[in-house]
Amino acid sequence: MTAETIAAPRPTRVRIAPSPTGDPHVGTAYIGLLNYIFAAQRGGQFVLRIEDTDRTRFVSTSEQMIFDALKWIGLTWHEGPDVGGPFGPYRQSERTEIYREHADILLANGSAYRSFETAEELEEMRRQQTAAKVPPRYNGAHRELSETQISAFTAEGRPSVIRLKVPANGSTTFRDELRGDITFDHTNVDDQVLMKSDGFPTYHLANVVDDHLMGISDVIRAEEWISSTPKHVLLYKAFGWELPQFWHMPLLRNVDKSKISKRKNPVSLVYYRESGYLPKAMLNFLGLMGGGMAQPTEQEIVSRGLNTKEGDIFSLAEMIEKFDFKRISLGGPVFDLVKLKWLNGEYLRKLSPEQFLATLRETIFSDAYLSAVAPLVQTRLETLGQFGDMTGFLFSDNVMPAESVFLPKKRTIEETLLFAADQLATLEAVAWDAASIEADLKQLGESRQWSVKENFMLLRAIISGSTTSPPLVESLVVFGKARSLDRMRRFLEVQKKLATQRR
RNA sequence: GUCCCCGUCGUCCAGCGGUUAGGACACCGCCCUUUCACGGCGGUAACACGGGUUCGAAUCCCGUCGGGGACGCCA
Numbered sequence: 001m002t003a004e005t006i007a008a009p010r011p012t013r014v015r016i017a018p019s020p021t022g023d024p025h026v027g028t029a030y031i032g033l034l035n036y037i038f039a040a041q042r043g044g045q046f047v048l049r050i051e052d053t054d055r056t057r058f059v060s061t062s063e064q065m066i067f068d069a070l071k072w073i074g075l076t077w078h079e080g081p082d083v084g085g086p087f088g089p090y091r092q093s094e095r096t097e098i099y100r101e102h103a104d105i106l107l108a109n110g111s112a113y114r115s116f117e118t119a120e121e122l123e124e125m126r127r128q129q130t131a132a133k134v135p136p137r138y139n140g141a142h143r144e145l146s147e148t149q150i151s152a153f154t155a156e157g158r159p160s161v162i163r164l165k166v167p168a169n170g171s172t173t174f175r176d177e178l179r180g181d182i183t184f185d186h187t188n189v190d191d192q193v194l195m196k197s198d199g200f201p202t203y204h205l206a207n208v209v210d211d212h213l214m215g216i217s218d219v220i221r222a223e224e225w226i227s228s229t230p231k232h233v234l235l236y237k238a239f240g241w242e243l244p245q246f247w248h249m250p251l252l253r254n255v256d257k258s259k260i261s262k263r264k265n266p267v268s269l270v271y272y273r274e275s276g277y278l279p280k281a282m283l284n285f286l287g288l289m290g291g292g293m294a295q296p297t298e299q300e301i302v303s304r305g306l307n308t309k310e311g312d313i314f315s316l317a318e319m320i321e322k323f324d325f326k327r328i329s330l331g332g333p334v335f336d337l338v339k340l341k342w343l344n345g346e347y348l349r350k351l352s353p354e355q356f357l358a359t360l361r362e363t364i365f366s367d368a369y370l371s372a373v374a375p376l377v378q379t380r381l382e383t384l385g386q387f388g389d390m391t392g393f394l395f396s397d398n399v400m401p402a403e404s405v406f407l408p409k410k411r412t413i414e415e416t417l418l419f420a421a422d423q424l425a426t427l428e429a430v431a432w433d434a435a436s437i438e439a440d441l442k443q444l445g446e447s448r449q450w451s452v453k454e455n456f457m458l459l460r461a462i463i464s465g466s467t468t469s470p471p472l473v474e475s476l477v478v479f480g481k482a483r484s485l486d487r488m489r490r491f492l493e494v495q496k497k498l499a500t501q502r503r
Numbered sequence: 504g505u506c507c508c509c510g511u512c513g514u515c516c517a518g519c520g521g522u523u524a525g526g527a528c529a530c531c532g533c534c535c536u537u538u539c540a541c542g543g544c545g546g547u548a549a550c551a552c553g554g555g556u557u558c559g560a561a562u563c564c565c566g567u568c569g570g571g572g573a574c575g576c577c578a
Contacts, residue, residue, distance in 0.1 A: 019578050054577055119576060126575085135505040136574060161576055179508070188506045188574085196576040203578050227507055227573040250509085257570060288527095291516055311516075312527050329509095329516075332571065336514050339528045349541070 012044025013215045017051045017207065020062035023268035023482055024069035026335065027222060027252055027260060030286045033319075034249060035220050036075050040320045047214060048080030050091045051207070053200045063091075069269035073279045073286075074316055079214075087214040092206050099201035102209050102239070103162050103194055111238035112194055114160045115142040116153045138163065138191045159197035164204070164231060164238075166191055172230040177218075177247045178328055184230040192231050204228060208235040211244060220247040223332070224259070247325065250290050253332045260335050263489055270482035275397055276364045280315070281344040287319050288312060288339075291329040294322055313346060364395060372478045376470035390470060394479055399465040399487060400494060406461035408454045413499055416458065417492060419450055423459055424488045432481040438473045462491045 014035040018028045039046040048070070050063055067082055079085025089095055106112035115138075117125075126136040143165065145153075153160065166189045173183040194205040201209075211219060226248050236243050254264040266272065272282055287293060293314060314322070351359060361367075377390045393399050407416055426444045430436050445455035460472045463484060469475060476484050 017578085021578075051578065057577065115576095117576095122576080130504085133504045137505095159576090163576095176508090182507070184506070190574070193576050198576075200576090202576070207578090222572095223508070224572055225578095248508085251572070253571080255514085259572070285515095288515060293516085309527060331509055331511095333516090334514055336528075339515065342528055345541090 010217050011215070012039060012042040013047065013217050014039050014044060014220055015047035015049050015211070015214065015216055017049045017210075018066050019051045019054065019057070020059055020066060021054070021057040022059055022062055023270050024062075024066045026267050026269060026272075026282075026286070028066065029070065029073055029075075029269055029282070030252060030289060031220065031222060031249060032070055032075050033073070033283060033286050034325075036077075037316075037320055037323050038218065038220055038247075038325065039078075041323070044217070045078040046076075047085070047087070047216070048077040048082075048090065049210060049214070050081050051203065052091060052093045053202065053206055055093075055198070055200065065270065069273070072269065072273055073283045092201070092210065095206070095210070096200060098213070099195065099206055099209060100199070103201070103205065106164075106194070106235075106238055107162065109238065111165055111234075112162050113143055113165050114145065114150055115163045115191075115193075116145075116158045116160045117142070118159075135188075140191060143191070161193045161197050162195035163191040163193055164234060166231070166234060172233050174229055174233045174243070174246060176226070176229075177245050177325070178330060179248070182226065182229070184227075186230075189230050189234070192228070194235075204231050204235065208232050208239075212236070212239070212241045216244050218245045218247060220249065223248045223251045249328065250330055251332045252289060253334045255334055255336070257332065257334065259332075262486075264493065265335055265337070266482075266486045268482040268486070270480070271486050274364075274480050274483050277340070277344050278347045278359070281340065281347045283316055284312075284314060284347075285340045285343050287314065287316075287323070289333040289335070292323045292325065292327050293319065294324065294327065309346070313343070369478075376474055376478065380470065393464040393466070393469065394475065399463070400491065401461040401465045403495075405465070405467060406458055406491075408458060411454070413495075417495055417499065419448060419455075420458060420462065420488065420492055420495075422448060423455075423462075424485065424492065427476075427481075427488070428485060432477060434473045434477050437476055441473075459488075462488055 016028065016032045016035050018024070036046050038044070048067075050066075052058055052063070063081070067080075070077075077083065079087060079090060081088075081090040084090075092099075103112065107114070122138070125139060129136045142163075167186050169186060171183050171185045172189065173181050176182050192204050193202050195201055210216075229246060229248075233243065252260040254260055256264065258264070260267060262268070266275075269282075273279075293311075348356065348359075373391055373394055377387060381387060381390060403413070407413060411419075422444055423441065426440050427437065430440045441455060441459070442452060444450075445452055456472050457467060460469050461467060463469070463472070463475060463479065
């Protein structure tokens with residue numbers, strides 16, 4: 001089969017489909033921006049769909065944070081859970097009946113089958129395959145189950161999943177608009193689970209069904225999806241649906257070129273907002289990633305009297321005007337905080353003194369923030385001038401305690417860093433209120449034989465950079481989860497590096 | 504390990520068969536300046552390697568090497 005599908009002209013409709021599993025991610029903003037521009041350039045529609053089919057990772061506050069973060073950088077959408085639209089609902093958890101019906105269609109036409117292995121059995125299978133150095137893949141044991149076997153399993157009450165029946169032979173080729181044809185041999189395409197045993201669909205089914213039902217013409221998503229695209233193509237074909245065009249964007253990277261991750265780089269948009277980055281700078285920076293913007297030529301710079309930096313500084317409107325998807329560079333761009341900061345500084349300097357003051361008052365010196373900080377120190381200070389001394393770490397972007405500050409007397413550096421990592425893991429999982437933080441931290445200390453004093457002093461040092469500070473837990477609450485966790489992660493990364501260097 | 508994608512200064516981009524390989528960030532130096540920053544000027548720094556194709560290759564083809572991604576009842 002070939003990828004040549006004569007695409008009937010259809011209206012441009014694109015979407016982003018974030019999962020509400022935590023803080024809104026810079027990658028979501030990046031792909032969101034690209035989709036937004038794509039739609040704007042073609043007079044199309046930009047849809048926001050919430051993919052909340054994994055109830056184990058679901059975070060209830062996440063959806064609203066995603067809306068807020070996208071609006072913060074200046075993106076809006078024509079259809080979505082909050083604004084509605086003709087193709088709703090836009091939350092996958094509200095569409096389960098639709099997926100069930102479509103899974104039944106696949107079952108009926110032989111494109112999918114029921115499989116009754118338990119998660120443990122599958123894990124064991126993968127373990128053995130990995131040990132034998134063969135690619136971990138479903139072994140197909142239940143591909144050809146007879147009706148009587150299926151009835152028997154069902155009668156036993158065994159839970160089942162529905163898997164895609166990938167043809168044993170042949171291959172699937174699809175066209176990536178940036179890369180050209182990409183072919184996967186079917187021996188390398190796994191019988192993907194489509195419906196989980198809890199009745200929810202996996203990404204692959206839900207995504208294809210929704211994209212089709214919502215009339216999505218162009219799927220613009222991150223490169224990490226390339227290897228599952230053949231499964232999606234197989235699904236479109238099994239349903240007899242027209243394929244969308246696929247545009248796989250390069251993946252944002254850490255400094256070491258690996259896929260961007262919170263351990264090595266702040267990735268929460270909440271972090272950037274609360275740390276005082278301007279949304280315009282963030283948007284501009286994301287637009288820089290992967291190219292796409294034609295830089296002004298030497299002649300343009302001269303004739304239009306542009307600054308030479310002009311090539312790197314542009315607005316959303318300019319992006320819509322000039323961004324060219326066919327120009328995108330395929331090498332994964334490093335998310336370089338240093339350059340982001342420079343850009344942010346450029347935007348800050350452009351502000352009039354009045355605007356600058358107003359911006360400070362809306363952001364890091366907002367009434368909301370100050371009124372949360374003030375009670376922490378009111379009883380502790382003797383002059384107002386001490387306010388800055390006591391709360392500096394809550395307004396700072398760069399805190400790193402010396403070893404003499406954070407290292408408990410009777411602990412080695414190794415066990416201290418290990419414990420700090422445990423603190424991080426604990427706080428990552430906790431609801432961000434004083435009682436929960438305190439309880440979980442204390443529980444961790446007990447289980448690791450760390451005294452309350454050692455425990456809280458270490459964290460105090462990491463967060464405040466000092467052994468003296470306003471109350472720790474309250475400070476954490478005020479400082480916010482995104483920034484607190486990031487400070488802890490930076491601490492760990494830096495100290496681990498220093499520790500290895502010493503060895 | 505298997506499959507797929509990618510490969511121009513440290514980083515982000517420009518370059519689309521003929522350029523002294525260009526710009527920005529970072530770095531270094533000089534100027535401005537009581538300091539720092541801003542600003543101005545200048546500098547260091549790259550076509551991964553090997554074969555082709557061509558009069559001519561960073562640009563086209565193949566291979567090698569390197570990097571990344573995927574391989575979940577996560578998305």
